[in-house]
Amino acid sequence: MDKFFTQKTCSRCGGSLKNGRTMSMYNQDCICLGCKDKERRRSDYKEAVEAEHEEIKKGNYNYKGIKG
Numbered sequence: 001m002d003k004f005f006t007q008k009t010c011s012r013c014g015g016s017l018k019n020g021r022t023m024s025m026y027n028q029d030c031i032c033l034g035c036k037d038k039e040r041r042r043s044d045y046k047e048a049v050e051a052e053h054e055e056i057k058k059g060n061y062n063y064k065g066i067k068g
């Protein structure tokens with residue numbers, strides 16, 4: 001099974017993932033929703049989202065994020 005679905009704590013803050021998990025937009029970290037909120041507030045978040053969309057358009061579904 002993919003580590004993303006089996007890990008129990010946030011890759012970033014170490015908190016519990018019982019309230020939900022999501023993939024970081026910057027790398028392959030599995031993070032909690034609180035950390036995702038913090039990511040969304042970063043000034044370069046939009047850039048990270050756009051970079052990922054560009055990679056998917058090119059057919060690269062294994063994109064690792066701008067910091068990955």
Ligand SMILES: [Zn+2]
Binds near residue numbers: 012013
């Ligand atoms: Zn977290």
